[in-house]
Amino acid sequence: MSDTMIEVAGLQKRFGDNTVLRSIDLRVARGEVVALIGPSGSGKSTLLRCLNLLVVPDGGTVRMGERRFDFGGGDALPGTGALAKFRATTGMVFQQFNLFPHRTALQNVMEGPLTVRRMAKPQAEALARELLDKVGLSDKAEQYPSRLSGGQKQRVAIARALAMQPEMMLFDEATSALDPELVGEVLGVMQSLAAEGMTMVIVTHEIAFAREVADRVVFLRDGVIVEDGPARQVIDTPRQDATRAFLSHFHRQREG
Amino acid sequence: MYQWDFGILWGYRWLFVNGLWVTLAFTAAIVLLGLAVGLFSGLLRLSRFAPLRWLSQAYVEVFRCTPILVQLVWFYYALPILAGIEMMATTAAVLALSLYGGAFYSEIIRGGINSIEAGQSEAALALGMTPNQAMRRIVLPQALKRMVPPLMNQSIIQLKNTSLVSVLAVPDLLYQGQAAAHDSYRPLEIYTLIAVIYFVVLFPLTLLVGRLERRLARAD
Numbered sequence: 001m002s003d004t005m006i007e008v009a010g011l012q013k014r015f016g017d018n019t020v021l022r023s024i025d026l027r028v029a030r031g032e033v034v035a036l037i038g039p040s041g042s043g044k045s046t047l048l049r050c051l052n053l054l055v056v057p058d059g060g061t062v063r064m065g066e067r068r069f070d071f072g073g074g075d076a077l078p079g080t081g082a083l084a085k086f087r088a089t090t091g092m093v094f095q096q097f098n099l100f101p102h103r104t105a106l107q108n109v110m111e112g113p114l115t116v117r118r119m120a121k122p123q124a125e126a127l128a129r130e131l132l133d134k135v136g137l138s139d140k141a142e143q144y145p146s147r148l149s150g151g152q153k154q155r156v157a158i159a160r161a162l163a164m165q166p167e168m169m170l171f172d173e174a175t176s177a178l179d180p181e182l183v184g185e186v187l188g189v190m191q192s193l194a195a196e197g198m199t200m201v202i203v204t205h206e207i208a209f210a211r212e213v214a215d216r217v218v219f220l221r222d223g224v225i226v227e228d229g230p231a232r233q234v235i236d237t238p239r240q241d242a243t244r245a246f247l248s249h250f251h252r253q254r255e256g
Numbered sequence: 257m258y259q260w261d262f263g264i265l266w267g268y269r270w271l272f273v274n275g276l277w278v279t280l281a282f283t284a285a286i287v288l289l290g291l292a293v294g295l296f297s298g299l300l301r302l303s304r305f306a307p308l309r310w311l312s313q314a315y316v317e318v319f320r321c322t323p324i325l326v327q328l329v330w331f332y333y334a335l336p337i338l339a340g341i342e343m344m345a346t347t348a349a350v351l352a353l354s355l356y357g358g359a360f361y362s363e364i365i366r367g368g369i370n371s372i373e374a375g376q377s378e379a380a381l382a383l384g385m386t387p388n389q390a391m392r393r394i395v396l397p398q399a400l401k402r403m404v405p406p407l408m409n410q411s412i413i414q415l416k417n418t419s420l421v422s423v424l425a426v427p428d429l430l431y432q433g434q435a436a437a438h439d440s441y442r443p444l445e446i447y448t449l450i451a452v453i454y455f456v457v458l459f460p461l462t463l464l465v466g467r468l469e470r471r472l473a474r475a476d
Contacts, residue, residue, distance in 0.1 A: 085384065087382055087383070111380075112383040
């Protein structure tokens, strides 16, 4: 776990007067699974969106492999082409799925390879079918998203992100919009991805899942990293009062 | 009691046919040109560069906030003097009506694009698309579907607006009707027929829009 996948340093983000991230340093190793937890408004989703520059930071650096972006130093912001190329190397899964409703499940998964990678259609289709099979939805390939359950939609969304053959996957509260009985199927897919060695950064409220699957847990509050350590250690024996307070609800539930 | 005599209309049938033809050709021209202008202006309005947004907004407001009849007359009488170019009545009429319609189309197109949830372009950008690709492949196809009924509504209004070109002596349906009325001294029959022709053309179109709207409401 020494090989760095992505590293951010001194990351800052403001929305108007509201400072959402204050000088965040975070390093994710290749193959590592990192869970970002924290109360709502803590900045964890914004941090995740800075990792693929869907949100452009106001200050700090984002480095992934050879590519390095500096923000707030008076340099010009990266152009749309550079941003698109950068984002193509990471996959993102959203809370609200954001499937393309005018495309079938299969076409949703093919969209990235076709439009961004300029892959030939038969090749893209083969890849898409393979990925739908991987998330257990080969029989839903021809369905439009409106005909799928939430859990199925999210699994298609995961397949769509994987179709770009990303080096890293970002999950933004991927199970928060799901009915409780559908959470398991999505977490199952995420777990098997982690087991395959995919580098993952997961914003989640599923503390038990984070404890089980993540290598590291990072606790954010008010735009700063309060605690960062091995998953079980941070969740079972948090060192900071703020972390303890945040997790107390979870622990009470487990004891009860 | 007025003695109706619709029999006299038959003698002017070719005037009406020609007039209707001019009206329909005019409508086709100003709808197509208006849509092109409206799409361009609607996209400018969503640009990241503020001056382009202002430009688009200025255009829309100028044409929305002045009467179309005033615009027609202005394009025909004032613009040639200012620009130093001769302009035929048809050119002035097409120009004014296209720009007028374009202002409304622009707002419909902007609204349609804005109505697509931000998550759609976010998902497209996250896949590595450029903003242009995201607009073309993901946002526009969905937005267009929602825009169709209001765009058709506006086009129906545009067809009715073509009747105003008669003030510039463009020989549309209404202008030919006026000619027939002067000739026959039978304005009641003639203007009634003109109204009926407009209605017969437009009523099926409004039915179609209504059906599209209902189908769209079900699809969402």
